[in-house]
Amino acid sequence: MKRVIVLRHAKSDWSDAALRDFDRSLNDRGHRAAAVMGRWAAHHGLTFDAIIASPAARVVDTLRHFREAYGACPEPAYDLRIYLAAGTTLAEVLAETREPASSILLAGHSPGLEELILTAVPDDARSPLRDSVETKFPTAALAVLDFDVTDWASLAHDFAGRATLRSFMRPRDLDPALGPDQR
Template structure:
């Protein structure tokens, strides 16, 4: 069995219309969400053997703030292919994972992360949290999937169970959509 974590970047700032999408930083709400989620990821207890992430500014800031809040620095493998990648591209990246670590945390963007959940988790009632993702996988959401595979190279559709899902608003209602 392999464990896959998916962590969507926190809320980004859209105020500078001249900024390239790749260069958008986090806004205040995003910084708060990244910090609270960093502590949650630490407390959830999965030890991530490998962290791979989009190098977009909002992802880098999400990781930096989450690590600072959790008190746990991590080594990150930055991969430009994650930036705005499709589910198929993300799955290919996972299949290429070297060294076959037990657990991988991927930090990236929607719709790719959300679609990856839909591709990996069957819509048969075996993962009730999948229904929550169907509504929305919001910024700074964190999901954990258990994959019924022995090697990352064996990753295939419908091989996973979604066993954990937390959104910032689950930990602090002020980080929910109604408060802003």
């Protein structure tokens, strides 16, 4: 089994309309949400052998706050292919992970992260967590996927229906002030 902890970047700052999408960092709510999610992950014993992430400013900033709140963890490896990638591209990036890593934190963007989750987790009536992801995978949300594979390389060719969604947590589930339309 291989575990992928999927983290969407936190709420980005749109105050400077002249900035390129890639260069937008986080707003204050995003900083708070990333830290809340880092504390939650640490408290729930989520561990990872590596971090693979988009190099976009909002992801870099999310990981900085997440890691500060989480505690000691690996340094991120930034991969430009993750920036606005489709789910299949994300699976290909994961497939390049070197053994013996058994758990990866993957930090990136919508809609590719949702596409990865929704393709990897079978669509059946017994998965309220999957239904929640399908409804909305908001900023700073975190999902834990366990893939029924023995090696990372197999994800390059066959990741559809191979995962179980173990948990799905949104910042607003931990702090209502981090919910929609909250400041």
